[in-house]
Amino acid sequence: xxxxxDENDVRTREAxxxxxxxxxTEVYDTHGxxxxxxxxxxxRDRGAAEDVTQDVFVELWQRPERFDPRRAPLRGWLxxxxxxxxxxxIRRHGAQERTRMAAATIPSMPTPFEDEMLASTAxxxxxxxxxxxxxxHREAVFLAFYKGLTxxxxxxxxxxxxxxxxxxxxxxxRRIGEQLRAEGFDGEAA
Amino acid sequence: xxSGDESAGDPGIGMNDDGHAGDLAGPHVLEAxxxxxxxxxxxxxxxxxxxxxxxxxxxxVGWLGAATSRAPASGLRERVLSAALAARPPNDVEARRLAxxxxxxxxxxxxxxxxxxxxxxxxxxxxxxxxxxxxxxxxGNDEFVAxxxxxxxxxxDRYSSTSDVRAGWRRQALAVADxxxxxxxxxxxxxxxxxxxxxxxxEALIQRGFETWIHAxxxxxxxxxxxxxPSGQQIADIIRFALGLLPxxxxxxxxxxPSAAIRAVLTGPGGGTRVVELSAxxxxxxTVVAEVRLPAERFxxxxxxxxxxxxxxxxxxxxxxxxADFLAVAATMGCD
Numbered sequence: 001x002x003x004x005x006d007e008n009d010v011r012t013r014e015a016x017x018x019x020x021x022x023x024x025t026e027v028y029d030t031h032g033x034x035x036x037x038x039x040x041x042x043x044r045d046r047g048a049a050e051d052v053t054q055d056v057f058v059e060l061w062q063r064p065e066r067f068d069p070r071r072a073p074l075r076g077w078l079x080x081x082x083x084x085x086x087x088x089x090i091r092r093h094g095a096q097e098r099t100r101m102a103a104a105t106i107p108s109m110p111t112p113f114e115d116e117m118l119a120s121t122a123x124x125x126x127x128x129x130x131x132x133x134x135x136x137h138r139e140a141v142f143l144a145f146y147k148g149l150t151x152x153x154x155x156x157x158x159x160x161x162x163x164x165x166x167x168x169x170x171x172x173x174r175r176i177g178e179q180l181r182a183e184g185f186d187g188e189a190a
Numbered sequence: 191x192x193s194g195d196e197s198a199g200d201p202g203i204g205m206n207d208d209g210h211a212g213d214l215a216g217p218h219v220l221e222a223x224x225x226x227x228x229x230x231x232x233x234x235x236x237x238x239x240x241x242x243x244x245x246x247x248x249x250x251v252g253w254l255g256a257a258t259s260r261a262p263a264s265g266l267r268e269r270v271l272s273a274a275l276a277a278r279p280p281n282d283v284e285a286r287r288l289a290x291x292x293x294x295x296x297x298x299x300x301x302x303x304x305x306x307x308x309x310x311x312x313x314x315x316x317x318x319x320x321x322x323x324x325x326x327x328x329x330g331n332d333e334f335v336a337x338x339x340x341x342x343x344x345x346x347d348r349y350s351s352t353s354d355v356r357a358g359w360r361r362q363a364l365a366v367a368d369x370x371x372x373x374x375x376x377x378x379x380x381x382x383x384x385x386x387x388x389x390x391x392x393e394a395l396i397q398r399g400f401e402t403w404i405h406a407x408x409x410x411x412x413x414x415x416x417x418x419x420p421s422g423q424q425i426a427d428i429i430r431f432a433l434g435l436l437p438x439x440x441x442x443x444x445x446x447x448p449s450a451a452i453r454a455v456l457t458g459p460g461g462g463t464r465v466v467e468l469s470a471x472x473x474x475x476x477t478v479v480a481e482v483r484l485p486a487e488r489f490x491x492x493x494x495x496x497x498x499x500x501x502x503x504x505x506x507x508x509x510x511x512x513x514a515d516f517l518a519v520a521a522t523m524g525c526d
Contacts, residue, residue: 007422007459008422008426008459008460008461008462011422011423015283015287018283019278019279019280019283020280020283020284020287021271021275021280021284022284022287022392022427022430024271024274024275024280025271026426026430026462028267028270028271029267029430029464030462030463030464032261032262032266032267032270033259033260033261033262033465034255034256034259036260036261036262036266037255037258037259037260038255038258038259040258040260041258049262050262050263050266050269053262053266053270054266054269054270054273057270057271057273057274058270058273058274058277061274061275061277061278062274062277062278071245071248072245072248072249072251072252073249073252075252075255075256076248076249076251076252076253076255077252078255079251079252079254079255080221080251082255083221083255084221121481121507122253122256123256123257123259126253126254126256126257127257130254130257141220141254144217144220144222145220145251145254146258148222149222150217150222150223150224151217151222151223154222163213165217166213166214166216166217166223167213168216169213169216169217169220169222170212170213170214170215170216170217170247171213171216172216173215173216173219173220173247173250173251174216174247174250176250176253176254177246177247177249177250177253180250180253185253
């Protein structure tokens, strides 16, 4: 699949491949909070989140060619890598019952900032869009996105048919996208 | 989106009855369907509709990440960068890139100057009394990096002929660009400007390119030519350089806000979102108390003192007094 690549992402990728320390620093300064926040959300452990953040940036620096700007923006790609590494950490730490545990601890929302003033406009918009989802959709997204469950595991955790789980996940993302795009959300500050 | 190609799964398994991704699109971009990932990815390569839907949903997944964004402890930055550079050393691309940006701005200004008539050399782009004075001033500021790079050229001053001024400035600037090596980049240099700061040559080179560009804009404005924005890469360099100096500049200006920070949302090429501390002292990360939003290119013009917060059209949310102080101090970071 291919999308129109972001000009800055293309330039960043080229600079990283060429070995530019500047580019590495800039990527960390721009996306460090995103990667750390994602890792912290998944692992719920500051030390683990720091380890995951380090792994993500070292991996990007060592193999920048794996990032394909035509497939997704750098922000989304780093977010998924952080999430994947966070889930790996949880698995390594013996959370065999993660399906049951995850289902038992579904919050209504991702953990908010302690201080609302810290939250960017973009953050608030995304939070509002997630909050506007019907509860069943929100539960499904929480389990798949933040807990790393497959749609089959989501179905099992929520006691719903697999087809319903698939539909809820797709429908939830479509609704969030529709709301944010209708608000003119450009993701610049995301 | 990172493709799920590495996952196991038989092509075709799990696709919708109509052969399209359908409700697998969401699970696919969430990496929540490992058994079907390959089939979906292969299908999307030949199906523009499914590819477009996956791209849309992948973008939403990136936005979802913003909802959990959280600043890590400040010590993590050095740890991560050190680990990365230990795993793969950088090469001399940085030196070449910085030299090339400076060289290209020098060549552009030189072409402008070459086309000036004698009366045009006497036009006065504020705060300089003539374009000739402006080039002499630029030559003087370039001398700090020339000295560190071991370049010696015949001096010029405001009494030199316009052709000597132009040739002397160009010769020195191009010699600097040619002399830049990776080992020189860490050498401390006095920056141009009133603050008497010493920073590594890598930053001084960014400042030279910045000043050369803004003075070319001054000349273009003086002779009635349209403005010419720098590349996105140069804009990104300028912003990183200037925002790195800003906390200390807030202190020096008597407008420091220890433990407070500004979120600068800079749009367009070379832009991005930066959280800027409002004092070089105090706990970090500071609490974001205001957000300033404007195009990155206009922010560069503001840094050079060519625009103010209001003439740049900066959008402000949060505490307006703090944002105004940030923009006022930022607008003093040029070299005039």
